Amino acid sequence: MELREILEAFRAADPAKMKERYLAEGKKIVLTAPVYTPEEIVHSMGLVPMGVWGADTLLERSKRYFPAFICSIAQSIVELGMRGTYDGASAIVIPSLCDSLKVLGQNWKYAVPSIPFVPMTYPQNRANEAGRAFAKAGYLRVIRDLEAATGAKFSTDALANSLKVYNEHNAVMRRFAREAGKYAAVSAYDRSAVFKSAFFMLKEEHTALVKELLAALEGTEPASGPSVVTTGILADSPALLGKLDELGLRIAADDVAAESRQYRTDAPETGDPLDALAAKFAAMGDCSVLLDPSKHRAAMLVDTVRGTGASGLLLLLTKFCDPEEFDLVIIKKACAEAGIPFLSVELDRQMVNFGQAETMLEAFCERLD
Amino acid sequence: MEVRKGSSQDPNSAKYKLNQIAAKAYSDAQAAKERGEKVGWCASNFPVELPETLGIPVCYPENQAAGIAARGQGEKLCSIAEDEGYSNDICAYARISLAYAKIKDEPAQNMPMPDFMLCCNNICSCMTKWYENLSKELGIPLIMIDIPFNPDNEVSRDEIEYVKAQFLDAVRQLEEITGKKWSDERFREVMANSCRTSRAWLEATALAAARPSPFNGFDLLNHMAVMVTARGKPEAAEAMELLAKEYRENIENGESTFRAEEKYRIMFEGIACWPWLRVTSTGLKSRGINMVSTIYADAFGFIYDDFDGMIEAYCKVPNAINLETARDKRIRLCNAIGVDGLLVHTNRSCKLWSGFMPEMSRQIGEACDIPVVSFDGDQADPRNFSEAQYDTRVQGLTEIMESRKAGA
Numbered sequence: 178m179e180l181r182e183i184l185e186a187f188r189a190a191d192p193a194k195m196k197e198r199y200l201a202e203g204k205k206i207v208l209t210a211p212v213y214t215p216e217e218i219v220h221s222m223g224l225v226p227m228g229v230w231g232a233d234t235l236l237e238r239s240k241r242y243f244p245a246f247i248c249s250i251a252q253s254i255v256e257l258g259m260r261g262t263y264d265g266a267s268a269i270v271i272p273s274l275c276d277s278l279k280v281l282g283q284n285w286k287y288a289v290p291s292i293p294f295v296p297m298t299y300p301q302n303r304a305n306e307a308g309r310a311f312a313k314a315g316y317l318r319v320i321r322d323l324e325a326a327t328g329a330k331f332s333t334d335a336l337a338n339s340l341k342v343y344n345e346h347n348a349v350m351r352r353f354a355r356e357a358g359k360y361a362a363v364s365a366y367d368r369s370a371v372f373k374s375a376f377f378m379l380k381e382e383h384t385a386l387v388k389e390l391l392a393a394l395e396g397t398e399p400a401s402g403p404s405v406v407t408t409g410i411l412a413d414s415p416a417l418l419g420k421l422d423e424l425g426l427r428i429a430a431d432d433v434a435a436e437s438r439q440y441r442t443d444a445p446e447t448g449d450p451l452d453a454l455a456a457k458f459a460a461m462g463d464c465s466v467l468l469d470p471s472k473h474r475a476a477m478l479v480d481t482v483r484g485t486g487a488s489g490l491l492l493l494l495t496k497f498c499d500p501e502e503f504d505l506v507i508i509k510k511a512c513a514e515a516g517i518p519f520l521s522v523e524l525d526r527q528m529v530n531f532g533q534a535e536t537m538l539e540a541f542c543e544r545l546d
Numbered sequence: 547m548e549v550r551k552g553s554s555q556d557p558n559s560a561k562y563k564l565n566q567i568a569a570k571a572y573s574d575a576q577a578a579k580e581r582g583e584k585v586g587w588c589a590s591n592f593p594v595e596l597p598e599t600l601g602i603p604v605c606y607p608e609n610q611a612a613g614i615a616a617r618g619q620g621e622k623l624c625s626i627a628e629d630e631g632y633s634n635d636i637c638a639y640a641r642i643s644l645a646y647a648k649i650k651d652e653p654a655q656n657m658p659m660p661d662f663m664l665c666c667n668n669i670c671s672c673m674t675k676w677y678e679n680l681s682k683e684l685g686i687p688l689i690m691i692d693i694p695f696n697p698d699n700e701v702s703r704d705e706i707e708y709v710k711a712q713f714l715d716a717v718r719q720l721e722e723i724t725g726k727k728w729s730d731e732r733f734r735e736v737m738a739n740s741c742r743t744s745r746a747w748l749e750a751t752a753l754a755a756a757r758p759s760p761f762n763g764f765d766l767l768n769h770m771a772v773m774v775t776a777r778g779k780p781e782a783a784e785a786m787e788l789l790a791k792e793y794r795e796n797i798e799n800g801e802s803t804f805r806a807e808e809k810y811r812i813m814f815e816g817i818a819c820w821p822w823l824r825v826t827s828t829g830l831k832s833r834g835i836n837m838v839s840t841i842y843a844d845a846f847g848f849i850y851d852d853f854d855g856m857i858e859a860y861c862k863v864p865n866a867i868n869l870e871t872a873r874d875k876r877i878r879l880c881n882a883i884g885v886d887g888l889l890v891h892t893n894r895s896c897k898l899w900s901g902f903m904p905e906m907s908r909q910i911g912e913a914c915d916i917p918v919v920s921f922d923g924d925q926a927d928p929r930n931f932s933e934a935q936y937d938t939r940v941q942g943l944t945e946i947m948e949s950r951k952a953g954a
Binding site: 241242243244246247273274275276277279280282283284286287288296298299300301302305306307308310311314465466468469470471472494496497499500502503504505506507509 | 631
């Protein structure tokens with residue numbers, strides 16, 4: 178395929194169509210909610226994990242379950258569930274790493290009873306023996322629930338294989354994140370589409386397509402103009418991405434939960450695969466929903482901006498996400514101390530008027546020049 | 547001036563003693579700080595048995611924030627935090643506490659600055675972020691006990707093992723920071739005190755089953771401060787036992803601290819609106835509504851027999867449990883105490899508590915066959931409450947309860 182066609186393939190990875198395709202192939206689908214949901218387990222059982230991060234849509238039915246001040250990712254997941262968008266899925270795995278996700282799991286049981294809720298409980302004190310053992314117990318619970326919900330069987334050999342598939346995908350996505358900002362052909366919208374499509378495709382297929390993209394990009398026109406590092410939970414708003422492209426603002430690297438954050442650590446490919454998965458989780462960090470008393474994330478972001486030669490840091494704040502709201506203050510201070518231009522833009526999935534954010538981005542861009 | 551028996555001015559009354567204990571928690575910590583001892587800031591549902599056994603003075607930011615809010619300074623401190631960049635969507639207790647850490651002086655409720663933080667996230671994940679930020683901003687260690695939200699009805703062995711390892715690690719860290727040593731014998735004393743205080747608290751709150759209730763439910767909001775700050779101390783046990791005794795005497799004498807005719811009895815769901823305590827209380831009392839039940843009764847009833855039992859108790863606090871377990875606790879309370887309605891505070895500060903409340907309160911209403919009405923408010927930011935909306939909603943609840951009584 179030509180570069181243009183490859184980029185189009187990522188944009189065309191529509192979740193509804195992908196769901197129908199996998200179901201038509203006789204596969205069972207398991208929905209995986211944010212964040213750090215153990216997709217590898219789902220994959221190893223021959224099931225198709227499909228990421229659910231909600232959608233930019235009006236909230237109507239979900240209002241029966243949520244007060245207005247819960248993050249719109251959680252609310253819109255329930256909204257779509259109640260509308261039947263996820264019909265055909267065999268289960269949903271929801272971790273409880275923040276208060277909105279805890280609430281999402283509890284409401285899901287009553288709002289969308291046709292799709293069984295599988296909880297994943299992670300430890301915060303994760304990097305010691307007790308923490309790893311607890312994470313493993315959480316994985317075993319997910320396996321039991323998935324076996325009951327889907328009839329599929331778990332085997333450690335299959336998981337060992339899936340860990341390799343996911344590690345390869347991680348490596349390819351890390352490479353893409355480093356390379357994407359260097360080429361004029363990859364718009365902010367395309368960059369987002371590459372990350373987003375990973376939630377809707379089996380990782381083997383996605384890895385192959387990203388590799389093809391990286392090969393096709395070689396030797397193409399280099400990008401120019403200022404670049405930023407993005408950070409936050411979500412960065413898929415078409416209005417935001419369109420504005421970044423219009424301003425010619427490239428993304429040099431990201432620390433976005435729905436993008437690179439999930440690909441930072443690999444599972445060791447030796448020893449018991451479930452222990453390896455727990456070790457992978459234990460090694461994760463620099464994230465607003467994972468315990469970080471020294472707020473290393475702020476230092477990591479300063480280092481990333483400097484290391485990539487980016488001109489500033491753009492924090493995309495998902496409205497009502499208090500983990501990010503707490504980190505914002507520390508990150509802002511760290512940027513001020515390091516002399517790095519910083520902007521936070523509040524976004525939610527019901528945003529109809531993007532005008533204020535556009536003005537802020539324009540002013541930010543002028544500061545970068 | 548004559549001092550009414552049982553009033554807050556009567557030095558032999560439970561109310562007086564409980565107020566003294568709550569105030570002493572702050573003055574003791576301040577005195578310890580001045581002596582050069584290391585002082586901690588501690589989450590309300592952290593296992594206080596650990597610092598109490600080690601003899602380490604601690605203060606409670608949640609309790610402080612409630613006090614500051616009740617004394618009318620919530621908005622001022624929230625605004626200071628917002629000026630620092632904290633979103634006004636963040637829990638108002640956290641905003642007040644982060645602001646206090648910056649200004650270090652608020653006459654509405656001062657407390658000594660900490661040398662370390664004791665965090666337990668069994669009540670919410672927000673707690674983790676709040677204490678992380680305090681730890682970073684103040685440059686002091688954070689001791690973190692992670693008790694995850696339990697999606698199941700029972701506490702698993704895996705969870706007990708995970709939490710136990712953290713309890714032991716917390717003790718080790720506290721010994722290192724303060725130089726004090728753990729004593730099993732002292733722990734048994736603290737455990738006995740804590741259980742004794744909890745039993746008396748549960749007994750006192752359960753006496754609301756009498757008709758009329760021997761107390762105004764708003765009393766409990768004050769007394770709760772002792773359950774938060776001093777439940778491991780013998781004087782707290784004694785004062786709570788005295789409180790239960792006074793309530794029993796009220797029943798025998800046909801008296802109550804609810805100074806109105808008790809026409810209706812309700813369960814109140816959620817944290818109090820501290821900045822609007824008088825308004826919310828008067829709105830009920832003027833209609834003859836007594837708040838006879840809250841989940842606070844259970845929230846601080848820590849009863850157990852040994853170290854593992856203590857761990858399990860902390861894994862079962864109200865905000866760490868699934869909808870069904872939380873619902874059933876409330877249904878049991880409603881049925882045991884006998885209520886005519888449920889008033890739900892949709893608390894802007896508390897995403898976890900309010901986030902599945904619409905569904906849970908619907909189920910409670912159906913199971914107990916009582917009307918459910920909610921209002922919007924906030925535990926500490928006065929800007930998130932509308933007196934007019936509260937009044938309208940409470941009036942609506944009253945009318946439903948009235949028509950049901952008339953039809954009964």
